[in-house]
Amino acid sequence: MTSPHSAVLSILLLCAVPAIAAEAPKTLADHTRGLQSQPGFIDVWRDAAKGRVLLSVAALDQPFLLLSSLPYALGSNDIGLDRGQAGDVKMVRFQRHGDRLFLVQDNTRYVANSRDADERAAVAESFASAVLWAGDIIASEGGKHLVDFSSFLLADQHGVAARLAQTRQGAYSVDARRSAVLADQAKSFPDNIELESLLTFQGPGQADFVKQVAADPASLSMRQHISMVRLPDNGYKPRAYHPASGGFDVGYHDFATPLAKSLDVRWQVRHRLEKTDPNATASAVKKPIVFYVDRGAPEPVRSALLDGARWWAAAFEKAGFKDAYRVELLPEGVDAMDVRYNVISWVHRATRGWSYGNALTDPRTGQIIRGAVTLGSQRVRQDILIAESLLAPYGVNAAADKQKLAEQMALARLRQLSAHEVGHTLGFAHNFAASRHGNGSVMDYPHPVLKLDAQGGIDLRDAYGVGVGPWDEYIVKHVYGQFGDDEEAALAQLRREARAAGMEYVGDTDARSPGSVHPQGLLWDFGPDSLKTWDALTAVRRRALDNFSLAVLPNERQAGEIEARLVPVYLLQRYQSEALARLLGGAEFEYATSGDVKAGLAKSGMRAIPAATQRQALDRLADTLRAEYLALPANVLDVLTPPAQGYERGREYFETRMNSVFDAFSAVEAGAAQSAGLLLDAARLNRLAWQHARDARQPGAGEALDLLLRRTWKRDPVPAAIAGGEAVQIAANWVLLDGLLNALNAGQLHAGVDAELRGKARELAQWLAKNPGTGVTADSRRQAAELIRAYLADPTRVKLRPAPTIPPGAPI
Numbered sequence: 049m050t051s052p053h054s055a056v057l058s059i060l061l062l063c064a065v066p067a068i069a070a071e072a073p074k075t076l077a078d079h080t081r082g083l084q085s086q087p088g089f090i091d092v093w094r095d096a097a098k099g100r101v102l103l104s105v106a107a108l109d110q111p112f113l114l115l116s117s118l119p120y121a122l123g124s125n126d127i128g129l130d131r132g133q134a135g136d137v138k139m140v141r142f143q144r145h146g147d148r149l150f151l152v153q154d155n156t157r158y159v160a161n162s163r164d165a166d167e168r169a170a171v172a173e174s175f176a177s178a179v180l181w182a183g184d185i186i187a188s189e190g191g192k193h194l195v196d197f198s199s200f201l202l203a204d205q206h207g208v209a210a211r212l213a214q215t216r217q218g219a220y221s222v223d224a225r226r227s228a229v230l231a232d233q234a235k236s237f238p239d240n241i242e243l244e245s246l247l248t249f250q251g252p253g254q255a256d257f258v259k260q261v262a263a264d265p266a267s268l269s270m271r272q273h274i275s276m277v278r279l280p281d282n283g284y285k286p287r288a289y290h291p292a293s294g295g296f297d298v299g300y301h302d303f304a305t306p307l308a309k310s311l312d313v314r315w316q317v318r319h320r321l322e323k324t325d326p327n328a329t330a331s332a333v334k335k336p337i338v339f340y341v342d343r344g345a346p347e348p349v350r351s352a353l354l355d356g357a358r359w360w361a362a363a364f365e366k367a368g369f370k371d372a373y374r375v376e377l378l379p380e381g382v383d384a385m386d387v388r389y390n391v392i393s394w395v396h397r398a399t400r401g402w403s404y405g406n407a408l409t410d411p412r413t414g415q416i417i418r419g420a421v422t423l424g425s426q427r428v429r430q431d432i433l434i435a436e437s438l439l440a441p442y443g444v445n446a447a448a449d450k451q452k453l454a455e456q457m458a459l460a461r462l463r464q465l466s467a468h469e470v471g472h473t474l475g476f477a478h479n480f481a482a483s484r485h486g487n488g489s490v491m492d493y494p495h496p497v498l499k500l501d502a503q504g505g506i507d508l509r510d511a512y513g514v515g516v517g518p519w520d521e522y523i524v525k526h527v528y529g530q531f532g533d534d535e536e537a538a539l540a541q542l543r544r545e546a547r548a549a550g551m552e553y554v555g556d557t558d559a560r561s562p563g564s565v566h567p568q569g570l571l572w573d574f575g576p577d578s579l580k581t582w583d584a585l586t587a588v589r590r591r592a593l594d595n596f597s598l599a600v601l602p603n604e605r606q607a608g609e610i611e612a613r614l615v616p617v618y619l620l621q622r623y624q625s626e627a628l629a630r631l632l633g634g635a636e637f638e639y640a641t642s643g644d645v646k647a648g649l650a651k652s653g654m655r656a657i658p659a660a661t662q663r664q665a666l667d668r669l670a671d672t673l674r675a676e677y678l679a680l681p682a683n684v685l686d687v688l689t690p691p692a693q694g695y696e697r698g699r700e701y702f703e704t705r706m707n708s709v710f711d712a713f714s715a716v717e718a719g720a721a722q723s724a725g726l727l728l729d730a731a732r733l734n735r736l737a738w739q740h741a742r743d744a745r746q747p748g749a750g751e752a753l754d755l756l757l758r759r760t761w762k763r764d765p766v767p768a769a770i771a772g773g774e775a776v777q778i779a780a781n782w783v784l785l786d787g788l789l790n791a792l793n794a795g796q797l798h799a800g801v802d803a804e805l806r807g808k809a810r811e812l813a814q815w816l817a818k819n820p821g822t823g824v825t826a827d828s829r830r831q832a833a834e835l836i837r838a839y840l841a842d843p844t845r846v847k848l849r850p851a852p853t854i855p856p857g858a859p860i
Contacts, residue, residue, distance in 0.1 A: 076104065076189040088236030089278050091192070092243075096231045101243055102186070103197045105142050111154060113277040113417060114140045114180075115408060116206040117385045119244065120271035123261045125401025125424065127215045129270070132342075132384060132393030134406045134420040135206050139279075140180065142193075149195050151181040156411040162304035171303050180205075198229045201245040206272050208249060217258050220251030220268065230271070233383075239278040240387050247272050261398045275387040277417060279410065280320070286413040287527070287535075289314035291639040292543050292650065294491070294523040294553050295475050296407060298414045315414035317407050317475040318527050321372055326530060330365075333372040337364075338390060339419065339470060340378035345394035348459060349428065350377070353392055356463030357470045359490065359516045363524040375470075390419035390473065392466065399699070400426035402859050403465060405472030419473025423465065427859055431458035431496075434860065436600055437613040438498070438506045438592050443599030453508060457496065460512040461860075464490055467516065476523050480559040481552040481568035484576050487513025488551070489520050495572040495623055495860070498588045506588055506595075519553075522546045544649050553639060562626070563731030567634040567657055572623035572860060578631060579664055582624050589620040596684045608691030611710055612700045614684065615855045618715060622722050622857050625672065629726035631657050631665040632752065633735030656739055659746045666752055670759040672723040673784060675766045675777040678716045682771050685712065703853050716776050717852035720783035725851060727756060728787045730796035737801040749801055753788070753808045760784050761812060761832070762819075778828050785812075785832055786849045789839055793848055809836050 080102065086092035089112075091104035116135035123131075143150045155178075160171040181200040185193050202224060204210075209220045226248035233244035246269060253259070253266030262268055289297035299314035323331035341353050357375040364373045375392075378384060384391050387408075401424045408418045435457045436442070441450030467490040482489030496511035522542065531538035554569025567578065575581035600613045634657040640650030671677055690708035691697060697704065702718055704711035726732070733749045740748025760781045766773035791797065792805060813836040816829040839846045 074187060076187045076192060076194050079187050079194055080104075086234060086236035086241075088241060089239050090236060090241050090276060092234050092236040092241055093194075094231040094234050099229050099231060100196055100198045101201060101229050101231055101234045102194055103241075104192045104194050105149060106192045108142050108144055108193075111139050111141045112279055113275075113410065114138045114151075114153075115275050115277070115387070115418075117273045117275070117420070118206060118208075118270060119273050119383075119385050120269075121395075122258075122268065122270060123397050124257050125397045125399050126257045127211060127217060129208060129211055130393075130397070130422050130424075131395045132391065132420060132422055133206075134408055134418070137408050137411065137417065138180075139411055144185070144193065145182075147185050148182050149185055149193055150179050151200065153178040153180050156300055158301050158303070160304040161302050167304060197243070201229050201243055201272070201274060202227050202247070204247065204249075204272075205274060208247070208268075208270065208272075212249070212251065212258070212268075215257060217255040218252040220249040223248045223250040223267075226250075226267070226269070235383070235386075237388070241276045242383060242386055243274045243276075244385075245272050245274075246270075273385040275385070277387050280413075280415055280417070283322075284320050284410075284413055284415045286415070287316040287318065289316045289414075290526075290539065290543075291641065292553060292644070293526045293539075294477055294479055294519065294555075295527045296472075296477050298409050298411060300411070316527055317409050317414045317416060319416045319419075319474065321369060321528050323369065323530060326532075328368075330368045330370055332370045336371060337373045337474070339375045339392055339421075339473075340382070340384075340389050341375065341392045342384065342394040343378050343380065348455075349394065349425075349462065352459045352462040353394070353423070353466045356466030357392060359463075359467045360470060360474065360520070360524070363516050363521045364528070366521050367525045367529050369528070387418050390421075392421040392423065392470065394425055395422050396425045400424060400430050400859070403427065403469050405469035407473045407475055414475075416473070416475060419470070421466075421469045421473055423469060424859075427465065428458045428462050430860060431461045433613060434496070434616045435508055435511075436602075437596075437617050438588075439508065440595050440597060440599035442602055443597065446599060457508050457511045460514070461494070461496070463514070464494060464512050471520070474524075475527050476520075477555050478559070479519055479523075479553050479555070480570055481554040481566075482517060482519045483570070483574050484552065484568055485518065485550065487515070488517040489523075490516055491520065491523070493571040493858075495574045497574050498620075499584060500587055500591060504591065506591055518549065519546075519551055522551065540644075540647070540649060543644070547649065552636075555639075561731070562629075562726055563729040564630060565633070565635055565654075565731075565735065567627075567630045567636065570623070570627050570630060572858065573627045578624065578627040579661070579668070582621065582628055582668055585621050585624050589617065592617045592620065593681055593684060596681075597687055606692040606695055607689040608695055611688055611697070611702070614688070614715075615700060615702065616857070616860075618680070618719060619722065619855070619857060621672075622854075625669060625723055626726060628665040628669050629723075629729075629732065631662050632669075632727070632747070633732050633739055634662070656743075656746065659743075662747050666747060666755060669723050669727060670755050673720055673756065673760050673780045674763065675770050675773040675780070678719050678780055679770045679773055679776045680712060680715065685710075685771065700855055702855060712772065713775070713779050714852065716779045717783050718854045720780040721787070721852040721854055724784050724787040727752065728784075728791045730791055730794060733791065733805070734796075734798055734801055737798070737804065750804050750808055753805060756784060757808070757812055761829070762815065774823075774825060778824060781828065781832070782849075783852060785835070787851060789835075789846075789848050790851065792839075793843060806840060810840060813837050813840075 080093045084094040093102035115137045118133045121131040122129040139154045139156050143152050155175045158175045160168045183195045187194045204222050212220045228246045230244045235242045249268040258265040296317040297314040301311045302313045319337050322334045325331040361373045403423045405421045407416045409416050432454050435454035439450045471491050476491055479489050479491045482492040499507050501507040526542050552568050554566045558566045559569035601610050635654035637654050638650045644650040645652045688710040703714045736749040739746040766777050813833040816833040820826050821829050
């Protein structure tokens with residue numbers, strides 16, 4: 049225990065010690081001494097020794113744009129984390145709270161564009177913003193605040209873990225000890241800064257897609273790039289979006305609009321393009337739109353990408369812009385992720401997959417900040433495979449030019465693809481109706497134009513169009529054209545001229561679903577008449593199957609690969625079958641405003657497809673469920689070989705339940721499932737029932753099903769000349785019946801439609817019982833009748849078979 053005298057002595061001694069002067073706080077210069085400076089939009093300091101990036105933030109509460117991208121990625125089309133992929137654009141700002149800086153994302157979906165500060169505040173206070181990051185202020189001086197931004201860069205800003213989870217690859221998270229800020233990559237420019245980090249995601253590593261592509265599926269290392277961009281100045285004039293423009297839109301809800309007007313405000317997405325002489329019909333521009341092709345694209349791919357992307361130059365010239373659009377090779381040493389560059393990336397994946405173009409925009413106005421195109425490298429190889437499968441150029445007596453023709457077709461498709469994806473980054477949407485006018489638009493999905501020549505051979509010489517089409521010229525004028533004070537009237541006149549020229553516009557919403565209604569909005573079709581194109585492709589398919597042999601396969605390939613080349617030939621009409629199905633219960637309509645309709649610029653309502661056309665389409669589709677269409681000829685069956693040792697079937701093959709042997713049943717079931725899935729789509733059956741109820745002359749759902757059953761279960765015996773014909777027909781019959789029961793079981797049919805089709809199923813069971821047949825047909829009829837009765841009696845006690853797997857077709 050300390051005595052009172054000792055305590056007093058201690059106090060006296062302490063008082064006798066001279067006071068030590070307080071250490072002066074370190075300045076910004078002290079903290080950045082020895083670090084590499086990158087002055088610019090936001091001053092950046094590189095600390096390579098400690099693996100840090102410091103920011104000197106001067107502008108608080110001043111919004112700017114933030115976006116992520118992936119310079120090094122995963123390589124899986126199924127997961128969708130691609131090299132060069134751009135993330136979403138966010139409008140953010142730095143805010144100071146005490147001794148910390150916050151990075152706050154504004155909620156740009158809800159605004160009040162008003163001069164009244166209180167009105168603006170009321171909206172801002174009504175909807176949540178987001179704090180994306182917070183960090184301690186290291187030093188403040190002269191209005192600048194120094195922060196270590198490394199923790200932001202080491203977090204998953206691109207959403208990689210969420211994407212892995214969404215695609216069922218497991219729960220991944222950033223491993224901080226195996227991640228690093230790449231300080232040497234940090235750059236700052238007058239209007240943007242570019243920052244990069246290496247992120248390692250740790251996870252289970254057990255799912256198929258990550259196992260297919262990763263060096264170690266439990267440890268996925270990628271790079272994340274962050275761009276921070278000054279907002280564009282107020283010199284850009286946004287253009288109101290019109291639903292018939294063919295463009296993309298960006299928008300928000302504006303609570304400051306007058307009460308009689310819509311809250312929904314939409315702007316056309318487009319680049320800033322200004323004439324040096326605004327009054328001239330044709331003029332040079334202040335700053336051209338320039339795209340850069342990835343230096344990693346090899347020849348002849350590189351030249352094809354450059355050529356195709358340059359097609360848009362002609363459309364800009366016709367719209368009155370001289371030298372306004374260029375495409376060049378990316379300069380050596382340039383960072384392809386730098387937001388200042390519009391880039392066409394040549395991206396490798398483990399499998400073929402989709403290409404896409406992203407227009408990164410200012411959410412306030414729709415002004416495009418950057419165009420980022422991703423082109424999957426294996427698509428061109430699929431085009432060559434299809435061409436070789438049709439031409440059979442590797443036979444002993446094959447013409448020498450056929451191999452070259454296959455490559456030329458693939459490169460022609462690649463030019464079109466380059467133009468197409470660049471079109472998206474110019475602000476243009478898909479137009480799936482343009483193929484009705486030949487090479488109507490590069491914004492459609494083109495099927496190769498296939499025909500038979502005078503000698504009966506398959507002709508691919510004009511498989512794909514060259515250059516932009518009339519729709520593309522229209523859309524450039526509508527999106528970018530400058531019209532002075534008469535803009536609204538001039539744009540209305542453009543739409544009037546497009547309609548007079550027969551141009552139609554159908555976008556993704558009315559084209560992608562199997563049950564879509566518009567007969568013109570078709571992916572991968574060609575020709576103005578779906579029925580005539582079907583008949584032409586039927587002849588091409590038959591010729592290709594008759595000629596199918598090892599001549600479709602290059603000499604150095606293992607023989608088992610021939611099956612992968614059968615798939616696109618056997619399923620050659622898969623897209624045109626959708627064109628026929630679209631006629632059933634189909635109707636045409638237009639995208640327009642109420643004012644357009646009142647002014648005579650467009651028509652309102654739906655216009656049903658004539659009954660005779662619908663029945664012709666139904667007749668052709670019903671025939672695709674017959675053995676005559678589905679059976680493979682002997683020359684095909686006799687050449688198919690199992691994969692060699694060390695090789696295996698992939699997703700591009702038909703499924704097999706016969707070990708390593710080609711499974712003809714699976715091929716037939718896939719072919720039948722293509723048509724049955726379209727014909728038994730719930731939306732289509734509901735429409736057929738309604739159109740018949742409104743107009744008895746139109747086919748209904750019951751009539752359609754009656755015809756399908758007559759061509760399948762109730763048909764006459766299959767001719768003996770068809771190899772395996774009875775077995776083929778039985779396989780197709782079961783696909784149709786399983787599809788019908790699944791349609792009833794899905795709960796998407798209206799009650800009356802459901803009752804009608806259940807009645808048809810009951811009638812089929814009765815017919816099968818009265819007409820038992822013989823042999824294997826009798827066995828199937830007996831089991832089918834039992835299945836139908838059991839399902840109708842108690843669906844919960846019957847396990848239905850799922851639809852057969854169809855090998856992937858798109859993208860082609």
